[in-house]
Amino acid sequence: MNPGQLARARQVAPEALQPSWRRRLINWALTVAAAAAFVAMCVDLQLAPASVLSGFGKLGTFLANSMPPSDGGDLPRILVALAETFAMALAGTVIATLVALPLGVIGAKTVVGQPVLHFVFRRSLDWFRGVPSLVWALILVSAFGLGPFGGVIALALADIPSLAKLFSEAIENADEKPLDGVRAAGVSPLMALRYGLAPQVVPVMASQVLFFLESNFRNAAVLGIVGAGGIGFELEERIRIFAFDQVVFIIGLYMICVAALDMVSQSLRQRLA
Amino acid sequence: MSETSSAVTAFEALRRQTLRRQRLQTLAGLLIFSAILLISFQRSQFFSSDIGDDPLGRIGEFLNRMIPDLKGEALLADSRTEGSLAWWYYDLPRWLRLGWQTVEMAIVATVLGAVGGLLASFLCARNLMPIAAVRFTVRRTLEAIRTLPDLVLALILVAAFGAGPLAGVITLAVSTMGSLGKLFSEINEEVDPRQLEGMRASGAGYAAMIRYGVVPQVLPNYTSYALIRLEGNLAGAAALGIVGAGGIGIELQRAITYTEFDTYLAILLLIVGMIFLIDIASEAIRHRLIGLGESR
Amino acid sequence: MLELHGVTKRFGDTLAVDNVSFSCQRGELVGIIGRSGAGKSTLLRMVNRLTDPTDGHISWDGRDVSRLNGAALRQWRRRCAMIFQQFNLCPRLDVITNVLVGVVAERPLASSLMKFFPAADRARAILELDALDMAHAALQRAGTLSGGQQQRVAIARAMLQEPELVLADEPVASLDPVNAEVVMDALQKICRERNVPVIVNLHSLEIARRYCTRIVAMSKGAIVFDGPPAGLTQTVLDRVYAGRMTPETAPFSIVEAA
Ligand SMILES: Nc1ncnc2c1ncn2[C@@H]1O[C@H](COP(=O)(O)OP(=O)(O)O)[C@@H](O)[C@H]1O
Ligand SMILES: [Mg+2]
Numbered sequence: 091m092n093p094g095q096l097a098r099a100r101q102v103a104p105e106a107l108q109p110s111w112r113r114r115l116i117n118w119a120l121t122v123a124a125a126a127a128f129v130a131m132c133v134d135l136q137l138a139p140a141s142v143l144s145g146f147g148k149l150g151t152f153l154a155n156s157m158p159p160s161d162g163g164d165l166p167r168i169l170v171a172l173a174e175t176f177a178m179a180l181a182g183t184v185i186a187t188l189v190a191l192p193l194g195v196i197g198a199k200t201v202v203g204q205p206v207l208h209f210v211f212r213r214s215l216d217w218f219r220g221v222p223s224l225v226w227a228l229i230l231v232s233a234f235g236l237g238p239f240g241g242v243i244a245l246a247l248a249d250i251p252s253l254a255k256l257f258s259e260a261i262e263n264a265d266e267k268p269l270d271g272v273r274a275a276g277v278s279p280l281m282a283l284r285y286g287l288a289p290q291v292v293p294v295m296a297s298q299v300l301f302f303l304e305s306n307f308r309n310a311a312v313l314g315i316v317g318a319g320g321i322g323f324e325l326e327e328r329i330r331i332f333a334f335d336q337v338v339f340i341i342g343l344y345m346i347c348v349a350a351l352d353m354v355s356q357s358l359r360q361r362l363a
Numbered sequence: 364m365s366e367t368s369s370a371v372t373a374f375e376a377l378r379r380q381t382l383r384r385q386r387l388q389t390l391a392g393l394l395i396f397s398a399i400l401l402i403s404f405q406r407s408q409f410f411s412s413d414i415g416d417d418p419l420g421r422i423g424e425f426l427n428r429m430i431p432d433l434k435g436e437a438l439l440a441d442s443r444t445e446g447s448l449a450w451w452y453y454d455l456p457r458w459l460r461l462g463w464q465t466v467e468m469a470i471v472a473t474v475l476g477a478v479g480g481l482l483a484s485f486l487c488a489r490n491l492m493p494i495a496a497v498r499f500t501v502r503r504t505l506e507a508i509r510t511l512p513d514l515v516l517a518l519i520l521v522a523a524f525g526a527g528p529l530a531g532v533i534t535l536a537v538s539t540m541g542s543l544g545k546l547f548s549e550i551n552e553e554v555d556p557r558q559l560e561g562m563r564a565s566g567a568g569y570a571a572m573i574r575y576g577v578v579p580q581v582l583p584n585y586t587s588y589a590l591i592r593l594e595g596n597l598a599g600a601a602a603l604g605i606v607g608a609g610g611i612g613i614e615l616q617r618a619i620t621y622t623e624f625d626t627y628l629a630i631l632l633l634i635v636g637m638i639f640l641i642d643i644a645s646e647a648i649r650h651r652l653i654g655l656g657e658s659r
Numbered sequence: 660m661l662e663l664h665g666v667t668k669r670f671g672d673t674l675a676v677d678n679v680s681f682s683c684q685r686g687e688l689v690g691i692i693g694r695s696g697a698g699k700s701t702l703l704r705m706v707n708r709l710t711d712p713t714d715g716h717i718s719w720d721g722r723d724v725s726r727l728n729g730a731a732l733r734q735w736r737r738r739c740a741m742i743f744q745q746f747n748l749c750p751r752l753d754v755i756t757n758v759l760v761g762v763v764a765e766r767p768l769a770s771s772l773m774k775f776f777p778a779a780d781r782a783r784a785i786l787e788l789d790a791l792d793m794a795h796a797a798l799q800r801a802g803t804l805s806g807g808q809q810q811r812v813a814i815a816r817a818m819l820q821e822p823e824l825v826l827a828d829e830p831v832a833s834l835d836p837v838n839a840e841v842v843m844d845a846l847q848k849i850c851r852e853r854n855v856p857v858i859v860n861l862h863s864l865e866i867a868r869r870y871c872t873r874i875v876a877m878s879k880g881a882i883v884f885d886g887p888p889a890g891l892t893q894t895v896l897d898r899v900y901a902g903r904m905t906p907e908t909a910p911f912s913i914v915e916a917a
Contacts, residue, residue: 099782102789106755106797107781128474131467135528135609145524145533152523177403184400216642217635224514224602225615225634229627232619233425312514316605322515329518337519341511348510561747561813564707565820566737566764568730574772575760579751 156334159342168324168340172347175320178238178313179306182245187299190250194257212258215251223248223309224316231317241318245306253302260294261287293362300355307351311344431625452629458614462637464528465610468603469596469641472532476539476596477589483540484547490559491551491577501544508541513599517608528609535596535603543592550584551577590645597641601634660684661706661824661856666715666725668701668880675701677880678715683873688850689858690871694900698880699860703826706858707741708732719824737764740817744829746809750802754793754812757801758784761819780819787815791845807838814845825849827859831866843870864891 100107161168197211226247230240269286277285314322321344328336431451441449452458486492487501513534520530559576567575604612611634618626661683668676676698683689691699704710706717708727717725724735740761748757762780763771770776776784788794791811796804801812810830817825827846831839847870850857861867867874868888876884876891876899884895 095786096779096782099785099789099794102794103755103785103797106785106794107778128471131471135464135467135471135532137471137529137532141524141529142533145520145529148523149520152519177405180400180403184403217639221631221635222598222602224605225631228605228615228619229425229429229624232622308510308512312512315514315518322512325515326518329522332522341515345507345510349506557743557745557747558749560709561741561743561749562760562763564709564736564741564743564747565761565816566733566735567760568733568764568768570768571760571763571771574774575752575756575763576749579749 152332152334155332156338158335159339160335161339162328162333162336164324164336168321168343171314171319171321171324172344174238175310175314175322176307176347176351178241178245178310178318178320179303181242182310183249183299183303183306185242185246186249186253186302189246190253190257193250193254195261197254197258198261199258212255215255218247219251219255221248224312227313227316227318236317236319238319241310241313241320244313244318245309248309249302249306253298256298257295260291260298264290297359297362300359304348304352304355307348425624428624429628431628451625453626454614458611458630458633461604461611461614462633465600465604465612465634466597466637466641468528468531468535468600468610469593472535472600473539473589473593473596475532475536476592477543477585479536479540480543480545480547481585483544484551485573487544488548488551490554490556491573502548505541505544508537509545511538513538513603514606517603517606521607526607526609531600531603531608531610534608535599538599539592539596543588546588547581547585550581550588554580587649590649593645594638594642597638598634601637660720661858662716662718663706664716664718666702666705666712666717668698668705668710669713674880676705676712679877679880679882680715681875681882681885683856683858685854685856686850686872687856688847688870688872689856689875690867690873691858691860691875691877692862692864692867692899693877695862697877699877700828702877703741703828703858703860706824707736707739707826709741733764737761737820738822739824739826740820740822742810742813742817742825742827742830744832746806746813746833748801748809748813748816750800752801753798754788754801754804755781755784755797757812758788758816758819761816764820784815784819787818788812790818791815805838807834807841810834810838810842811845814842814849818849823855825855825857827857829860829862832862839866846870864896 193215197208197215199208223244227241227244230244230247231237234240234243264287268290269282272282272286310318310320311322311325314320314324315326317323321340325337325340328334328340433448433451441447449455483501483505487498487505489498492498516537517530517534520534524530524533554577558580559572562572562576600610601612601615604610604614605616607613611630614630615627618624618630663682664680666676666679667674679698679702691702693699701710705712705725708724712725715725716723719735719739724739727735749760756774759776759780761784762776766776785794785797788797788811791814793808793811793815796808796812801809804812810833825846830846831842834842843866846857846859849855859871861871868891871888874884874886874888874891875882876895878899883898884891
């Protein structure tokens with residue numbers, strides 16, 4: 091590269107040749123600050139390497155103790171608990187769907203056009219969307235006593251805002267053109283919804299509900315830990331007494347059930363699509 | 364003419380057959396579904412459970428006990444005056460400290476989990492990892508992680524690492540890795556192959572291809588998934604405290620144990636507010652990064 | 660000098676390139692024509708080694724390049740620049756970075772991961788862009804440019820590689836006539852001024868006749884014609900396009916040319 095060429099390059103694209111030192115400096119400063127903040131947080135949380143190591147050591151012992159897995163002679167009870175967990179998930183999902191459907195219709199911008207009303211409605215759904223089912227379960231179990239009833243309501247309460255929001259979006263995202271096409275054929279508004287909107291929206295909603303059923307099966311297992319019964323309760327009991335051979339057995343069985351449910355729901359969703 | 368009519372007959376026969384099969388399938392599906400549903404409601408003791416003779420009344424009473432006894436004239440008085448705001452939030456400094464700890468747990472776990480997920484995502488993306496055995500193993504591992512509920516993992520980790528934020532952070536980091544690893548690998552697989560080919564044709568190596576061909580394409584999506592996950596982890600961190608894995612959940616648990624339902628509501632509102640703030644912050648960051656990502 | 664000896668490529672049952680042998684000298688602008696699916700792209704991709712030949716040898720200046728791998732393969736790709744129909748740039752990166760990708764193969768790993776390039780490389784990139792009248796857009800994102808502009812950026816990248824051989828796979832198929840002319844002029848200039856062989860796949864006979872010093876026609880993976888543009892008679896074209904040169908099926912430009 092001779093000086094003449096360099097000068098020529100400088101002349102045609104000056105900015106491209108002079109990297110902005112200010113921008114580089116700011117980028118570096120931001121990176122360093124972020125790293126420092128991360129380390130500070132770790133220190134504040136007392137994430138000491140020593141305790142991490144000893145913890146993993148203990149985990150290893152647990153794992154060694156858990157071999158071979160065993161059902162502890164409680165297989166029928168475990169199976170019933172699994173069925174109960176699924177029952178909770180299904181009941182919770184169905185209730186959530188039934189409540190979320192009208193809410194979702196009201197929440198759709200295309201249905202309720204009034205912007206302030208729409209905003210307030212959506213925002214209030216958003217507030218509740220943050221509350222996990224576990225937090226509901228804690229309070230419902232203490233209200234209704236131990237057992238799956240509180241769990242079902244907790245799952246439903248946690249799902250309703252999210253499902254309603256998804257339903258609203260499905261309705262809003264529906265293509266207007268088929269609806270216009272059906273309307274142009276001179277049918278009543280209800281029939282226009284039936285033939286113009288429903289074919290687009292129902293499969294989307296159904297597949298969302300199936301997703302929620304899958305995730306509720308997982309959440310329902312968790313609710314047992316705070317006293318809603320089912321497989322979570324059986325697991326907690328055994329973790330508390332360090333019976334890891336049974337813990338591993340139950341977790342394995344549970345994972346198989348989850349995988350089976352996911353497969354069924356996935357194939358259903360594919361048929362919907 | 365006869366040709367048309369035979370075509371119509373054939374169509375009608377086919378239609379009748381298809382309809383009959385469809386109806387049968389629908390009927391069978393409905394029957395099975397309602398049977399399962401019935402058993403489910405029965406098993407979860409939905410209608411039969413012993414929740415008193417007046418369930419709605421109980422919920423009402425319960426909600427009533429959650430509402431704090433605030434008195435208008437004493438609203439701004441100090442924490443010893445019954446009915447003041449300070450009296451309702453009597454342990455606010457502690458809750459704020461635990462709330463901040465929850466936020467820290469969520470952030471640290473999201474960062475660790477995202478880094479883990481990033482590594483895993485390159486190992487299980489079809490277009491970037493040529494060795495099928497590695498892809499298979501990593502994929503199955505991520506799947507297994509996603510199946511295991513956070514709280515169950517937290518229970519086990521609390522038993523191993525002791526009560527405190529460490530168990531919570533590891534739990535959330537592992538589960539974040541499970542979900543982000545999958546999402547990231549899907550993003551990786553949608554990378555435009557032509558750009559990679561263009562780079563390969565200039566003699567670029569694997570690392571340079573990732574740096575110039577993949578990263579600029581995926582960075583905005585990565586960030587937005589990680590931030591969404593951060594919001595989720597905040598709720599998760601709040602819940603994990605219930606089993607002693609650090610964060611504000613422990614106070615929720617305590618409030619329930621001592622039947623201080625108004626305190627429960629107070630903390631719940633605090634958590635919801637916290638999630639709301641993080642929501643807004645992460646939304647802002649997301650918008651800025653998508654703009655900034657231009658020249659990455 | 661590029662030499663191909665009995666180069667063959669199979670994809671399963673498809674014989675994409677069938678026993679092709681030819682050679683090409685410095686300063687030649689070779690146009691490869693043929694129906695879609697004739698194996699033109701596969702042939703070029705084998706030369707750059709984006710695709711591995713099933714059989715046969717490809718050599719450059721007497722050295723076999725068809726069995727290279729690892730760093731040696733990357734070096735070969737650097738020396739043998741390739742230009743694509745869809746430009747294959749990274750739309751989210753700015754233009755100058757897209758061009759600088761042409762030197763990444765020679766840069767140390769760490770500095771290229773940091774996106775750091777020495778001033779001399781940046782200056783060269785600017786000069787290559789300037790030669791194609793694109794220096795003004797150096798800091799713009801590539802995705803914001805028009806097709807013709809993107810193709811010029813891709814050529815600038817190829818030039819930054821200081822190639823000994825330039826391959827172009829239908830470089831003008833996605834461009835309007837004016838831009839097509841700009842790009843073809845650029846390729847012709849490269850061929851003449853830098854004295855490198857340029858091999859370009861074309862589907863427009865008219866362009867092939869106008870720019871190329873030599874035309875190779877392929878049909879069903881094999882070479883059916885190799886000679887000066889003037890040798891492309893109607894009988895040859897019938898063979899190349901397998902008797903399908905009816906006005907309905909032939910591309911517009913072919914009808915015109917025939
Ligand atoms: N990656 C591939 N896998 C399978 N078949 C391919 C692949 N690439 C090309 N082919 C086949 O090889 C033949 C030649 O393709 P190509 O070289 O793209 O032709 P052209 O560029 O002349 O249109 C076609 O039949 C095509 O279907
Ligand atoms: Mg082609």
